[in-house]
Amino acid sequence: MGGDLGPRATVRGAAGAALQDPRLALRLFGPRARLEREIASLPRRLAAAGSRMEVVDAPGEIAPGLRPSEALRHGGDSSMARMLDCLAAGEACAAISAGNTGALMALGRRALGTVAGIPRPAISTAIPTREQGRCYLLDLGANVEASAERLVDFARMGEVMARRVDGIARPRVALLNVGVEGTKGTASVRQADARLREIPGLDYRGYVEGDGIFAGAADVVVCDGFVGNAVLKASEGLARMLVARVQQTFEAHWGSRLVGLAARPALRRLRAELDPVRYNGASLLGLAGIVVKSHGGADAEGFRYAVLRAVQEVEHDLPRSLARELGGKDATISRRAGTAGDDDSQ
Amino acid sequence: MGGDLGPRATVRGAAGAALQDPRLALRLFGPRARLEREIASLPRRLAAAGSRMEVVDAPGEIAPGLRPSEALRHGGDSSMARMLDCLAAGEACAAISAGNTGALMALGRRALGTVAGIPRPAISTAIPTREQGRCYLLDLGANVEASAERLVDFARMGEVMARRVDGIARPRVALLNVGVEGTKGTASVRQADARLREIPGLDYRGYVEGDGIFAGAADVVVCDGFVGNAVLKASEGLARMLVARVQQTFEAHWGSRLVGLAARPALRRLRAELDPVRYNGASLLGLAGIVVKSHGGADAEGFRYAVLRAVQEVEHDLPRSLARELGGKDATISRRAGTAGDDDSQ
Numbered sequence: 001m002g003g004d005l006g007p008r009a010t011v012r013g014a015a016g017a018a019l020q021d022p023r024l025a026l027r028l029f030g031p032r033a034r035l036e037r038e039i040a041s042l043p044r045r046l047a048a049a050g051s052r053m054e055v056v057d058a059p060g061e062i063a064p065g066l067r068p069s070e071a072l073r074h075g076g077d078s079s080m081a082r083m084l085d086c087l088a089a090g091e092a093c094a095a096i097s098a099g100n101t102g103a104l105m106a107l108g109r110r111a112l113g114t115v116a117g118i119p120r121p122a123i124s125t126a127i128p129t130r131e132q133g134r135c136y137l138l139d140l141g142a143n144v145e146a147s148a149e150r151l152v153d154f155a156r157m158g159e160v161m162a163r164r165v166d167g168i169a170r171p172r173v174a175l176l177n178v179g180v181e182g183t184k185g186t187a188s189v190r191q192a193d194a195r196l197r198e199i200p201g202l203d204y205r206g207y208v209e210g211d212g213i214f215a216g217a218a219d220v221v222v223c224d225g226f227v228g229n230a231v232l233k234a235s236e237g238l239a240r241m242l243v244a245r246v247q248q249t250f251e252a253h254w255g256s257r258l259v260g261l262a263a264r265p266a267l268r269r270l271r272a273e274l275d276p277v278r279y280n281g282a283s284l285l286g287l288a289g290i291v292v293k294s295h296g297g298a299d300a301e302g303f304r305y306a307v308l309r310a311v312q313e314v315e316h317d318l319p320r321s322l323a324r325e326l327g328g329k330d331a332t333i334s335r336r337a338g339t340a341g342d343d344d345s346q
Numbered sequence: 347m348g349g350d351l352g353p354r355a356t357v358r359g360a361a362g363a364a365l366q367d368p369r370l371a372l373r374l375f376g377p378r379a380r381l382e383r384e385i386a387s388l389p390r391r392l393a394a395a396g397s398r399m400e401v402v403d404a405p406g407e408i409a410p411g412l413r414p415s416e417a418l419r420h421g422g423d424s425s426m427a428r429m430l431d432c433l434a435a436g437e438a439c440a441a442i443s444a445g446n447t448g449a450l451m452a453l454g455r456r457a458l459g460t461v462a463g464i465p466r467p468a469i470s471t472a473i474p475t476r477e478q479g480r481c482y483l484l485d486l487g488a489n490v491e492a493s494a495e496r497l498v499d500f501a502r503m504g505e506v507m508a509r510r511v512d513g514i515a516r517p518r519v520a521l522l523n524v525g526v527e528g529t530k531g532t533a534s535v536r537q538a539d540a541r542l543r544e545i546p547g548l549d550y551r552g553y554v555e556g557d558g559i560f561a562g563a564a565d566v567v568v569c570d571g572f573v574g575n576a577v578l579k580a581s582e583g584l585a586r587m588l589v590a591r592v593q594q595t596f597e598a599h600w601g602s603r604l605v606g607l608a609a610r611p612a613l614r615r616l617r618a619e620l621d622p623v624r625y626n627g628a629s630l631l632g633l634a635g636i637v638v639k640s641h642g643g644a645d646a647e648g649f650r651y652a653v654l655r656a657v658q659e660v661e662h663d664l665p666r667s668l669a670r671e672l673g674g675k676d677a678t679i680s681r682r683a684g685t686a687g688d689d690d691s692q
Contacts, residue, residue, distance in 0.1 A: 065527050067527075067529055128587075129587070130587050130590065141524045141525075144524055144530075144531055144532050145532055176576055178487045178490055178571065178572055178575040178576070179487075181411050181413075183413055184490075185490055185572070186490050186491055186572060209575070209576075209579045210575065210576040210577065210578065210579030210580030210581070210582070210583060211579045211580060211582050211583030211586070212579075212583065213580055213583060214580065214583035214584050214586070214587045215583055215586075215587075223576065225524065226524055226531070226532060226573060227572060227573050227576050229524040229555070229556065230522055230524070230555075230556040230569065230573050230576065230577050231556065231576050231577055231580045232556065233555045233556030233557045234556030234557065234559055234560065234577045234580065234581055235556070235580055235581065235584050236556070236557050237556060237557030237558065237559060237560035237561055238560050238581050238584055238585065239584065239588065240557070240560070240561075241474075241475070241476050241560045241561075242585065242588055244476065246592055
């Protein structure tokens with residue numbers, strides 16, 4: 001039910017993903033009548049996916065502004081919580097939502113626990129970089145402050161994700177900082193830097209500055225959730241502004257006729273390319289289950305990407321990889337009551 | 347002497363500014379022979395400015411990676427320190443540098459002191475926003491952490507700058523946060539929010555998220571220097587990546603001939619518009635003197651903007667306005683030994 005565009009975008013996006021991947025069977029949580037109406041009114045090219053979509057009636061909703069603590073107290077019957085219970089019960093491989101991120105994280109921790117004793121899961125998405133590359137940025141807002149220990153957790157989780165899911169043999173890991181010299185940054189960043197240098201086998205590259213993210217300086221860039229959130233959202237805002245300027249520039253200088261004839265398809269492609277942060281699901285990394293957050297402003301296309309992102313993580317059994325690699329040989333995926341560290345600042 | 351492109355860019359940029367503003371008289375600090383060579387080899391269109399540029403021989407340099415503490419100990423004879431001494435002695439109205447920012451701030455505090463008892467100056471630049479607007483973002487890296495009190499100082503300084511220098515009658519001020527709800531963010535951001543609400547006459551708009559910066563949601567957006575630096579540099583990196591993609595897209599889809607005939611001027615204009623964060627000087631706000639930092643990667647054009655930015659601040663006597671408005675009626679610009687709070691994490 002989540003997302004700024006409502007269930008139409010999520011249902012159509014889910015249908016698009018189902019058509020693209022014939023293995024998918026989808027269970028949709030929300031008010032039955034509303035969802036069935038959306039399925040019945042799928043455009044013709046998506047209609048065939050309707051038969052692979054099952055509706056679970058869950059009329060309770062998590063409001064966009066609801067605090068995580070409130071969601072934990074009163075959200076047990078919401079469509080979001082019902083979806084996560086289904087995942088926790090092993091009836092699904094992954095859960096995808098475009099709803100309230102803080103609530104999704106809090107309810108996800110309670111339903112699923114975390115892997116390998118990770119106390120604070122993180123949110124990560126792939127940022128497009130030069131040369132058609134990608135870079136995982138984390139945390140994006142689950143932890144507005146992060147100690148050195150947490151930054152090290154984020155780095156290790158991101159590294160496992162880049163290696164396992166994207167098949168990068170030796171992902172390059174970096175810490176976001178205000179300069180590349182060793183004396184720069186906060187105490188927690190400098191301590192995390194010292195610890196990361198000591199982890200055997202980790203291709204740790206030290207500090208990168210903000211422009212290094214898009215320059216492709218690393219495959220995984222780590223920061224606290226306040227910084228990551230600000231960087232991600234500012235990037236979205238800048239991309240949107242620049243798209244508008246590109247359009248204005250070409251309309252002003254080349255005339256609307258030429259733009260009409262030749263430029264529209266190119267401009268449409270550009271718009272998708274220039275607003276790329278919107279077109280990736282964000283992984284809730286460290287949960288003992290696969291949960292992907294779709295951008296709240298995403299259209300059907302954005303939600304389709306989020307579903308396919310979840311499929312990728314299922315294919316590579318990401319939570320098990322995280323549990324094995326971060327928890328040592330004996331680690332299993334452990335269920336934890338995830339309320340201890342919860343707060344509403346996320 | 348500073349900047350990635352060396353003194354050629356600064357000398358040509360300074361000459362460009364001098365031609366544009368006939369009131370300007372410029373004193374250039376650096377190795378005499380090098381600077382005189384650059385002045386002698388000014389392109390014809392800039393050559394007339396040479397007679398308004400005086401060279402002060404100052405062969406000592408501040409290296410780009412030098413720590414602020416090192417600059418304070420050993421940089422007293424550098425071209426940067428000599429320039430700031432000249433400003434402190436009242437022989438100049440403003441100082442402009444493309445060199446080491448941390449050193450400029452540390453040496454600037456020692457030479458000039460701060461206004462109105464401001465313990466921590468901040469760095470601010472104007473970010474372009476939609477609808478041809480601008481937004482001052484601060485701090486950009488002088489303070490990697492900032493208490494609520496410091497965030498309030500930054501907000502008040504930014505507000506005075508937007509009102510006095512840009513003539514905005516009631517600048518809208520906002521705090522950067524990870525969400526707009528009151529429960530979001532770090533303790534210092536939430537405390538600063540509470541204090542800003544109590545300042546009479548301040549048009550405080552509460553929280554904005556990262557995309558609000560470019561959307562023009564406020565005239566002044568306040569954050570700590572770690573966040574501001576990450577946001578600014580990530581925006582630069584994204585803008586550069588998108589410029590490259592725009593160019594590729596049009597070359598691929600419209601063919602090089604059409605691009606050659608019609609698109610090049612438009613693309614050139616776009617490149618300047620899309621990389622706008624580079625084309626503003628950054629103000630060292632709170633110093634008892636006007637010091638503008640030009641982007642280290644700026645070309646002559648970027649340095650010209652930085653000089654003209656300094657001129658604007660001189661015209662509106664920004665330090666005196668800050669002293670008067672932030673310090674109450676009796677406040678004067680007070681010289682302070684600025685070493686107490688200096689550290690190398692900036």
